[in-house]
Amino acid sequence: MNRHFKALVSALVLLAMLAGMAAFAECAHTEKKQVTVVQDPVYTSEGYTGHKVTVDSMIYWECTKCGERFSGKPGESTSKTEAHDMKDGKCTKCGFTIQNKALDKVKSNGTITMNVGDQMQLNPSFATSQGLIIQGYKSSKPAVASVTATGLVTALKEGKAKITVTASNRKKATLTIKVVDPYKATGVKIAQGKSASVTVGETLRLTAQLTPVTARTTLTWTSSKPGVATVDANGVVTPLAEGKTKITVRTANKKKARITVRVVDPNKPTGVTLSQTGTVTLTMGQTLTLSAALAPTTAKSTLSWTSSKAKVATVDANGVVTPHAEGTAKITVRTANKKKATVRVKVVDPFKPTGVTVAQGATVTIKAGQKLQLSAVLAPTTAKSTLTWTSRKAKIATVDANGLVTAVAAGKTKITVRTANKKKATVTVIVTP
Numbered sequence: 048m049n050r051h052f053k054a055l056v057s058a059l060v061l062l063a064m065l066a067g068m069a070a071f072a073e074c075a076h077t078e079k080k081q082v083t084v085v086q087d088p089v090y091t092s093e094g095y096t097g098h099k100v101t102v103d104s105m106i107y108w109e110c111t112k113c114g115e116r117f118s119g120k121p122g123e124s125t126s127k128t129e130a131h132d133m134k135d136g137k138c139t140k141c142g143f144t145i146q147n148k149a150l151d152k153v154k155s156n157g158t159i160t161m162n163v164g165d166q167m168q169l170n171p172s173f174a175t176s177q178g179l180i181i182q183g184y185k186s187s188k189p190a191v192a193s194v195t196a197t198g199l200v201t202a203l204k205e206g207k208a209k210i211t212v213t214a215s216n217r218k219k220a221t222l223t224i225k226v227v228d229p230y231k232a233t234g235v236k237i238a239q240g241k242s243a244s245v246t247v248g249e250t251l252r253l254t255a256q257l258t259p260v261t262a263r264t265t266l267t268w269t270s271s272k273p274g275v276a277t278v279d280a281n282g283v284v285t286p287l288a289e290g291k292t293k294i295t296v297r298t299a300n301k302k303k304a305r306i307t308v309r310v311v312d313p314n315k316p317t318g319v320t321l322s323q324t325g326t327v328t329l330t331m332g333q334t335l336t337l338s339a340a341l342a343p344t345t346a347k348s349t350l351s352w353t354s355s356k357a358k359v360a361t362v363d364a365n366g367v368v369t370p371h372a373e374g375t376a377k378i379t380v381r382t383a384n385k386k387k388a389t390v391r392v393k394v395v396d397p398f399k400p401t402g403v404t405v406a407q408g409a410t411v412t413i414k415a416g417q418k419l420q421l422s423a424v425l426a427p428t429t430a431k432s433t434l435t436w437t438s439r440k441a442k443i444a445t446v447d448a449n450g451l452v453t454a455v456a457a458g459k460t461k462i463t464v465r466t467a468n469k470k471k472a473t474v475t476v477i478v479t480p
Contacts, residue, residue, distance in 0.1 A: 158223040161192070161202035163230075169198035171212045171220060180215040187211070192224040202226040232298040234258035235266075237306045245276070245286045247312040253282040255296045255304065264298040271295070276310050286310040316346040316382045326391040329360065329370045331398070337366040337390065339380045348382040355379070360392050370394040400430040400466040405474040412477045413444070413454040421450035421474060423464045432466040439463070444476045454478040 161167060171181055184194040188208035194200045200210060202224065210222045238254040245251040255266055268278040272292035278284045284294060289312040297303045322338040329335050339350055352362040359374035368378055373396045381387045406422040413419045423434050436446040440460035445453045452462060457480045465471040 158207075158225050160225045160227060161200070163202050163204060163226060163228045165202045167200045167202075167224075169194070169200060169210065169212060169222070171198070171214065179218070182213045182215055185211045185213075186224075191226050200224060204228070205231065229259065229261045230263040232257045232262040232264045232300060232302050235296060235298050235302045236304045237294075237296060239306055241305075242307045242309065244309045244311055245284060247286045247288070247310060247314070249286070251284040251286075251308065253278070253284060253294060253296070253306065255282060257298070262298075264300065267297045269295050269297075276308055284308055288312065289315050313343065313345040314347040315384060316341045316343075316348050316386050318342040319350075319380060319382050319386045319388045321380060321388045321390050323390050326375075326393055328393045328395055329368065331370050331373070331394060331396040333370065335368040335392065337362070337368060337378060337380070339366065339388065341382065346382075348384065351381045353379050353381075359394050368392055372396070373399060397427065397429040398431040399468055400425045400427075400432050400470045402426040403432075403434075403464060403466050403470045403472045405462075405464060405472045407474060409473075410475045410477065411452075412479060413452065414479050415454045415456055417454050419452040419454070419476070421446070421452055421462060421464070423450065423472065425466065430466075432468065432470075435465045437463050437465075438476075443478050452476055 159167065169184065181198070184196065184198050186192055186194045186200075186208050187210075188206060189203075191204055191206035192200055192202050192208040192210065194210050198212065203226065205226050205228045208224050208226070210224055211219055212221075213219050235258065236256050238256050239251075243251060243253075253268070257264065266280075266282070268280060268282050270276055270278045270284075270292050271294075272290065273287075275288055275290040275292040276284050276286045276294070278294050282294075282296065286308075287310070289310050291307055291309050293305055294308050295303055295305045319342070320340050322340070323335075327335060337352075341348060350364075350366075352364060352366055354360055354362050354368075354376050355378075356374060356376035357371075359372050359376040360368050360370045360378070362368045362378050366380065370392070371394070373394050375391055375393045377389050378392055379387055379389045403426070404424045406424050407419075411419060411421075421436070425432060434448075434450070436448060436450050438444055438446045438452075438460050439462075440458065442455060443458040443460040444455055444462070446462050447453075450462075450464065454476070455478070457478050459478070460476050461473050462476050463471055463473045
């Protein structure tokens with residue numbers, strides 16, 4: 048009996064001590080109001096901002112980040128306190144605005160895409176609805192997406208991470224976070240298209256357009272043929288010589304675009320013509336000046352002149368043709384880039400006989416011992432030539448270098464006259480006794 052009484056006394060003493068401790072604790076915190084979470088997180092047009100709480104029966108919204116309380120959603124007045132108001136879904140004290148993802152299934156909750164630098168508050172509704180305590184959050188790749196002890200996810204770099212929440216009953220829910228970099232270029236193109244032209248002496252500024260429009264990156268420009276055109280770090284193309292080159296722009300992550308740039312040299316000849324065409328006749332003793340015209344009219348070039356037969360005619364650096372002998376020669380002009388034009392020059396010698404006749408006719412008669420002067424007629428009338436006279440039968444008649452015939456004895460003979468270029472004529476001489 049005494050033993051039971053002592054136990055009862057001890058129990059009463061213990062209850063009195065606990066009651067005293069509780070009373071002391073209440074006295075020590077008389078200024079702290081009782082706060083009770085009465086509703087799941089609040090959603091606004093901007094996302095999730097806080098929890099709805101009651102403080103001594105008064106309803107407030109509590110910022111998840113800084114704990115500041117404010118008087119309710121915009122348009123809803125729940126009290127006349129000095130608490131901060133919520134504006135545009137943000138805490139007016141710390142400016143906190145984040146999204147919320149309720150993990151409402153005890154399994155995978157799919158994939159959420161976040162930009163680098165974004166945050167998202169997790170809300171394990173399956174735990175709160177069952178009165179469970181959240182034991183912890185874990186990220187499979189904290190370098191990609193980290194998570195705090197309260198379920199605040201921060202996207203750090205591109206990649207995927209699986210966030211796992213564990214409740215007190217060891218139930219788990221997962222959410223895959225796909226982090227994308229809004230500043231990372233997924234593509235690039237050149238505003239000028241696939242091809243462009245530029246003239247020597249001018250420049251062409253190329254513009255790179257990144258995808259997405261938020262992308263930021265350093266750009267590298269290169270030319271496949273820097274001898275044709277170069278390109279600087281700003282995409283400015285400087286043409287140097289006619290031709291084609293490929294200009295390539297690359298992003299830091301190796302995305303690239305390419306354009307073919309055609310360089311046109313306005314001073315480069317595309318062709319050349321001569322003022323004289325076909326065949327030109329040139330007389331010995333005269334000269335002919337040829338003139339070349341370049342195309343286009345802006346073209347500039349040194350010219351070289353050549354003759355196919357220098358023995359017939361030569362040509363100097365200024366296109367002046369000098370004839371030397373009868374015949375035909377091709378005179379060619381060439382530009383520095385091998386464009387050419389040709390004219391035929393036919394050289395005619397006005398002094399060269401084209402034929403010869405004996406003025407006295409085909410037959411003459413002379414008596415033995417007499418003399419007869421023969422004369423040769425050259426064609427054309429301008430022709431000049433040395434003449435050679437010969438007699439077939441000198442015993443009948445002889446002829447000297449000037450065409451003087453001497454009859455020697457009765458009979459017949461042929462006297463022939465020849466020009467230097469082998470033209471000839473013959474006369475029959477009859478000598479009578």
